[in-house]
Amino acid sequence: MVHVSAAPVLALRGVSKRFGAVQALTDVELEIHSGEVVALVGDNGAGKSTLVKTIAGVHPIDDGVIEWNGKPVAIGKPHDAQNLGIATVYQDLALCDNIDVVGNLFLGRELKRRGVLDEVEMERRARELLTTLSIRIPSVRIPIASLSGGQRQTVAIARSMLGEPKLVILDEPTAALGVEQTAQVLDLVERLRERGHAVILISHNMADVKAVADKVAVLRLGRNNGVFNVKDTSQEEIISAITGATDNAVTRRAARTGEAGK
Amino acid sequence: MSTEHHTSAEEVAQLANPSAPADAIPAVDPRLLVREQGLSGYLSEFGRKMKAGDLGSVPVVIGLIVICGIFQGLNANFLSPENLTNIAITMVATGMMAVGIIFVLLLGEIDLSVGSVSGVSGALFAVMAVTHGVNQWVAILAAIAAGALIGAIHGFFFARIGAPAFAVTLSGLLFWSGAMLQILGSNGTINIDPDGPVGQLTTYFFTDVAAGYGLAAIAVIGYFLASFLDNRRREAAGVPSRPVSEIALRTGLLAVFTFGPAAVFNQYKGLPLAVVLFVLVLVGTDFLLRRTSFGRSIFALGGSVEASRRAGINVTGIRITVFAIAGTFAAVGGLFWASKIAAANQSAGAGDLLMNVIAAAVIGGTSLFGGRGRTWNALLGVMVITSIQYGLALQGIATPIQYMITGAVLLATVVIDSVTRKTQKTAGRA
Incomplete structure (x- = not known):
């Protein structure tokens, strides 16, 4: 246990x-x-x-x-x-309302392919991460503004998990x-x-x-x-x-x- | 009662069955309102978006159709190939500046100096190339570099010193119009070489009919291939992809909006160079904004500065760069302006130019509140603004009325932007 x-x-x-x-x-x-x-x-x-x-x-x-x-x-x-x-999730979540879930998860550490954002790979990894953490959100391609408070919190926590802290x-x-x-x-x-x-x-x-x-x-x-x-x-x-x-x-x-x- | 029990038992059995692949990773959450396949799906999604205040480009397109309808009714020459070509060429100067200001608006800031900076750029080019006989290409580069530098200076005072952007650029508005008058000196007006690179910007046409259609074909085929290949990768990676019908529909729409204008241009003098350059700039900046980390950082700053800072984004650097981009495009716009009037004069960059640039960006759908917009908005917005100007001019309506109408249109757009923002907040789509 x-x-x-x-x-x-x-x-x-x-x-x-x-x-x-x-x-x-x-x-x-x-x-x-x-x-x-x-x-x-x-x-x-x-x-x-x-x-x-x-x-x-x-x-x-x-x-x-x-x-x-x-x-x-x-x-x-x-x-x-x-x-x-050490990953910290602050009370004010520090997410960008206008950017979608994938964009927020990878903000500041975007995956790139030949210098261009690799949206497909980021989306795949985002879905993988959210599935591992059993986080259910409607879609990884909707802006954070459309999510409920709890969903935003889970996204913020998931974001902190990307660096395997x-x-x-x-x-x-x-x-x-x-x-x-x-x-x-x-x-x-x-x-x-x-x-x-x-x-x-x-x-x-x-x-x-x-x-x-x-x-x-x-x-x-x-x-x-x-x-x-x-x-x-x-x-x-x-x-x-x-x-x-x-x-x-x-x-x-x-x-x-x-x-x-x- | 017994039926209910039966159903739940079935569900349990299905959950327990590990070979049911659909349940492993649901492609989309059932709570999300997804578009159904086919045309009815499009219509229902469209209606839902309208209700949620996600108006997109719809008000502008409707507005443009109404404007064209009214002016065509008043004067049958309005929709003639000649007039449409003139509108298309004239709009490029304002449009280029609008592209620059969209970058600033995405940050949620404003640049009030773009008009003056465009004047400085035109004057600098004219003085160097005409008065001092510098190579015209060198003069062009110098004028554009000056614009970038001026923008970077504004950015420095805003991002590093922390002065409000509107105050910094308002100072710039006066300072740089003074600088322009100083550069022009006592001459007042300097005529530029109509056959030089700047002179040709708005007067050169690709007269070959194949040029317009060829470019349209390249755009359509390129778009289709890019979408198709992207979809293949998405399918391979197991992430949701667009249905082929959607790609086909989008490609079809693009074909209408590329071959249509190409046909119109070919009925007059051919494809204008200015329009080609404008479209190239729009494609390039759209790519920069939506496909690179730099663009993503700009949107992030428009959404939440604190979140961007914590994500490790170089806030100061991005801000200075964005203002430098606005200055660069202001300078480019200034060169197009000089080309259009074939001279650099004291009134360049003055009058309603600044208002038109901001109006074009906002009318096209860029939010004044930051974080929402695309550079393609500049195209739509500037089409509306320039159409109004040309339509009123065809009717012989004087400048005072033109100013008032443009002002009213801008106010209407800002109202739409604010209302949209409110509706989107309540619908959870800010």
Whole structure:
């Protein structure tokens, strides 16, 4: 079922990130193995998006180490992350409405034949890819504008799969989707896991997290607030970690004196 | 009840049967409204597209037929081979500039300087070739290169500095018309050599009847072969292909629209060189836009700049190149203009030229909102604009009225474009 390899595909060790006077991330730890879906949850402003952007190379980290397959790597720009095999699907999908599905899948890496776009081969590969991922869309030759929100999301995810990435980061893939469309996207996440990809899933929706994630990493105010195994954790426990019900005057005081003592 | 059960059992059996090849990879999703085979399929798809606001070229073609009908009714000379040939030659100058501006419109931007740049190009050519006696071909190349450079400068200020394109090119509008007056100097008007390459642009005809028909035949056969071979590859790769009937129908339509004009031209002086060059430019730019990565990037930028950037497209480079292309075609248009009036003068590139260029692009179906259009739109649009001008001129209607009518036509087109966009949004076809 869940295949866990020896070294994690990606490991964050004590990662910190500051924006001016704001300490967005403090000593964050995260491990993810191939064939594993890790849900990253937390309240607004908990640092989920910042963390994802550090992994994707949008914001380089200030402190800490990022390990890729057990070796420390420097991710300074989006290109570095892509070269390692990290694909990110952002919340705003970054698709062109006026271009058809095939064109969007291959945007920026079109296949060419004697210098001319090879539409036939691109269409064939697009259909192959969508079939492998069991993505059903009406036709690969209609513009993105004609697709539903869920279908656009699946196209965006499929697009990230073209480079055969080892790690796929999905930023709120089910936000603003209907019931059935959400189910389609969750099915797709499971298929990514079956194919041995590591998946980081950011979500506000506990039902989705419980449905597909193997582990849940909770962030609160830019710090780790627990990593749970989904199977043996109740939804209430996760929610209390997110909202900070475990966070009280005593733990805050302990944290303060601990920092002062450093 | 029992029948229902029976059906589902059958379906299960069919699904379980691995030898059922049709279910392996469905060619098209059943939810997609696909065209049925044959003529009725075409008609039903056509109706569906109209309802969804996917009007395409239909309003323009109808408009053109109405315009021709009205003017023919007013003056029987309107549809004469002579008048049609004159319209075809005159439209090339505006059409060339419209091709350039379509590239800019595809980005969702605008270039207001094309008129002035065309004036600079004509003046530069005339001063170099006539006043300074430079080789005419060198002067042509210099004029076109100047247009490209001017466009690239506009592009630089827009793409690199981040100034709004309309403001940059509005500055260019004034700056380059000043530059043109400066280049022309005190002479005001410089007559060009009517037998030189520029002079011949609008006056040369392939008088041999075979030229027009031969070119039409090459176009039709070439189109048919290209479609046929593409279809063979599609079938081999197992992706949906066009039915042969569709290829035949399209080829037939193309034959009507190539042999028809060829016959008209041959009844007067023959096939005009200007028209041949214009068609070559249209074929070339259409290929560039729809069959190369560069063209795909232009459409992507018109759809979503952010998506293009994330896809690794060189946004700045593409933008500068597109403005350089617009400048290049403005310069080419300027040379055709100089050829038409056999001179470079102070009024070149002024008046309603800019409006006509933009109107031609938009009337032809290029969206002002970016990401939608083809360079062939320039042909349709410029035919409408030039027909109106010639028709009104035949009636002896003065310039003020012509301006007002052209302005109204442009407004109508922009309204159609905006409404189309809205309908397409609601029909999910933006």
